[in-house]
Amino acid sequence: MRLPDGAHSRALLIGTGAYEHLPGVPASRNNVRALADTLQQRTGLPPGHCRRLLDPPDLAAVGREVEEATGAATDLLLVYYSGHGLIDSGGKLHLALPQTSQRLLPWSGIPFEFLHQAIQQSAAATKVLILDCCFSGIATELLGGEEGAIMGQIRVTGTFTLTSSPANSPSYAFEGRRHTAFTEALLALLEEGSPRAARMLTLNDVYLELLRNAREHGLPLPQKCGTHTADLLPLAENRYQTPVDTAPVAPPPVVSAPESWSAIAGATAPYPRTPADPEWPPVQPFLTEDDVRNVLFKTVRLSDGYDEDEVDAFLDKVIAAMREPMALDQRMLPDEIRRSEFTTTRLREGYDIDEVDTFLDRVELEFERRLAWTAKHAEADREGRAL
Template sequence: MSRKHALIVGTATHQDVSYPTLPSVRADIHFLGQVLEMPAVGGYEKCSRVEDSPKAAVKQAVEGFLSAREPDELVVVYLSGHGAYDREDGQLYFVTTDTEAGRERQTALEAAFVIDQLEKCAARRKVLLLDCCFSGSAVQGFRSKGAPATAAPPVVEAGGVHVITASQHWEKAFTTDADQPSQFTRAIVEGLHSGRADLDGDGQISANDLFRHLSRDLQKAPDGRRQTPTQSTLSVTGDPMQLQHITTLQPRQEAEAHRGAGLRASWLDEHRLEHRRYSSFHAAAHAAGETLLLDEHFRCHPDIVGIANRHCYGGRLTVLTDPRSLRRIDGVDAVQWPDVTGTARRGHNGSWLNQDEADRVHLSVERLLKRLPHGSTVGVVTPFRAQKDLIAGRWQHEPRVRVGTVHTFQGGQQDVILLSLVASDRMRPSAVNWLSREVNLWNVAITRARSHLIVFGDRDFWSVRPGMPHALLDAAEAKGGLPSHGVHPEHSDEDVGDRLQYLLTDEIPGILIDRNAVVDGYPYDFDVRHGSKSVRIRLDHGASTGAEAARHLRLALGRTALLPNGVRVPAWQVWDGRTERMVGRLDN
C-alpha cells in the first residue's frame, strides 16, 4: 500500500462576480492528480479532489484528509485559485465558490486553518503547494490569480511543513488557456512526469529538488509573464554539540508529573519531550524531521575550530575566519600544549584540582597580558570547580581575565583560552573517563578561543588515552597545521595541478613552486614565487553533484580572499591554458 497521499483543491468559478473565473484551475486539478497517481511517476493513492466547493465543504475535506494520516506517510496539499489578503487581521484567505468580496474574513477559507491542520497532522513529511498570488489584473490576455494589487502579502509559514508558492508577492501567478494548467502547475507536472525535477539524480524528487526545478523553469517564461516561486519551511536551527541543559528535577518528580498529566513515558520519549533527557532543540528537531546546521564558521582561528570540526562535526563546517581580524601574538601557534606533570587531588568541595597546573596558568596569564595587543581578553577554563576556585582568586580584579568552568563560557568568547585539564594518575578512573568522553564539553571549551588555545596537561598521561584531550595533543603537535576540513582542498584531482605546474614553469623561467601549502590554518594548492613576488593559488573544480553552484562560488571566492595575494583559478581555465591572471599578479 502506498504511503503517499495528496489532497488537491481548486476553485474556478465563484458566485460573486468580483472574482474572475479561472478555467485553467480545472486543468490544474486534472493534470496534477493524473501525474501523482501514475504508478511509475508519483505512485500516490487515488488523490482526493475538491473542485468548486463552498468554504464549509473545503474546510471539512482538509480536516478529514489530514486527520487520517499516519507518521510514516508523505502528505501533499495543493490549492489553486484566488487568494485574498485582509490587511486588518493580517490573514491570507483562499477564495471558495461562496466567498463574498469584502467579507473574506467571514466567507473565505483561512490559510491559518490549513496551516494549523497541517501542523497537527501526524505525518512527518508534509508539502503545501499554493498556486495563487496576491495581486491580480489582466495582462496581455493572461489572467492572474489573486486579490487587487494594493494588497500587501502575508508570510506563509508552517511548522514541519515545506511550503512552495507560485510567485513572489509582487508578481502574478499566471493562468493559461482553459484546457491547460497554469504556468506553475504545468512546471510541476512536467518536472514530475519527465523526471527533470530530480536534479541530484538520486531517483527521488524531494521538495527542494522540485523548488529548484520550478525556479529554473519559470525563469524561461516570456517577459510580462515571469513569476518567481518561493519556498519556506520550519527551520530548526541549533547546535546539538553545545552543552546540555542543567536540571534539578529528580526522576521521581518527573515520573509523578507524567502521571499527573496523563502522559506515558514512552510517548514523551518518542517525541523527545522528557525534561531531564532532552532539550527543546531535540523536541523541535524530531517534530520537523530535519535540522539546519549553521555550517559557516567565522569566529576561531582555523587551527582551533579545525579540532572541533574533525571530532565533533564530522568535517561539515566551512571555516571562513579572517586571521587578520584576530587579536593574537605574531609567530605563536594557535594551538599549544605546555607539558605540566602535576598531581591531581581532591579539593574541599570534593572536586579535583592540580596546583602545578594552576601555577603554570598564572605564569602564562601574566606573560600573555604583557604581549597581547591592546584590548585582548584571556579566559581560563577548567572542567572542575575546585580548580576554578584555586585560579580565580588571583585574577578577580583583572577585567581582562575571566576564570570559570566550561558552563561559564557557553555563549561567550575570549581572544585566548587557557584550558587546565587537571587530571593525573592520582585521579579516579571514572573521573578520567568522564573527562575523555564529554565531547560537547570539549567542543564548547575549544571554540571559546578566537586566536590562541593553550592546553595545560600531562603529555605522557594523555598520549595513551583516547578522547578529546588526546585530539588536542595531536593538534598541538601538528607543526604544519591541519586543514580545517580534514583533507586538502580538491586533493582528488592531481591532473589539473600537474597541468597548471607545467604551464607556469613553461611560462615563467626561474619560477619556484610549492604544492599543498598552508598559511594561517588555510590550505591551498600552489605557493608560486618569482623574485620578490608571490601568489597563492586555490584551484576551483566547480560545484560537486547536487551542490548549489551559487553557494559554491561564494565560498570559493571567500576562501581565496582569506589568502594573502590569493588567486582562484577555475579548473577549466587550466585545461584551456590560461595563465594570464597568475602571471599578471607576479609581474605586478
C-alpha cells in the first residue's frame, strides 16, 4: 500500500463559522486550518493542492473551488465540510453558508446534490468526502424517518463518505473548545496514530477509531458509506507504528464530557488513545449474540447486493464464535471479519451492501474488544494479579 500521490491529489476544506441567521460555529474555521496543516504533514499533499475555503461568500465561490479540485485530481480527491447541515422541506440536505437561512434554504446554501454530482464526475481514483455537520440543526422536526433518504444522498459511486453523526442526530459541541468533537478526534488520530492499526492508516481504520472514540465518550456515532475496497485505501502513515523520535511522549489526559452540550455543529471531545488506556477494552459489548441473530437487512434487486445465503452463513459463524467464553482463545479474529467477501447479486434479491458492511464494522469492533479483553486478562493471570 502507498500514500496518495501528492502531485496528482487535491483536497478542498470548507469551513463556515460565521452566520447571519444561524448560531456561529467558530470551531469550523479552526478545523479547516488544523486539518490542512495535518494533511500536508501526514498525507503528503503539497500546500498548493490543499485548499482552504473559510466562510465562502456565496455558492459561486464554492463552485469555483469544487470544480478546480475535482477537475485536477486524478489520484486522491478529498472534500471536507464543517459547519451547519440543514434539511429542507423536501428532505434534501444543504450545507450552510454565512448568509444561509432556513426560510431561503434552497437559495442560500450549498445543495448537497450539486456537490454530489461534481465529486461523482471527478476522474480521481479515490474520492473521500468528510462531513462534520449536523443533519438536523433547526430542521430536526423535518427528519422523522428520513434517515434512509438522507444517507442515500451521500452515497457517491466510488467514494468513501464519512459523517460526524447519523442522519437523525445533531453533532454536539463543547462550549468554548477549539475544534469540533469529530474533527478533533480525526486530527488526534492522524497526529498520534493507533495501536490497533498497521503501518498505514486505512480509511476503515479511521472510521473504526472515530467510532470507538464516539462510543467511549457518548458522542453521536460516525457513519460511513463505502465498499470494502475503498475501506482498505491508506490515508496516512500510522504515527503510532512510525515513531519520529525516541523521546517519551506523555499520553493525552482523559477528559470527561461536561454536563451540558450545545446542539450546534461543532466542538471538541477528548481522544485518549494509548495501549494503557484504562477504558479499553470496555466491559459492555458493542453488540450481542441476539443483535447478530435478529439483524434484518434491506433486500435489493436489479442493483448490486450481497448473496443472502453467504451473509447468513457468515453470521452463523459469528454467533458460534460469540458463544465461546472470552477466557479461551477466540475462534474468530477481527481480521477475518474485515476481510470477509461475498458474491454480489443483481438479477436476484440480495442484501443491501452498505447495510451489511456497516453492520460488519460493528461486529469487527466487538471482536476487537473480545480479543483485547482476552489478552488483558491473560497478562493479568501471568502476573498473578486480579482485574
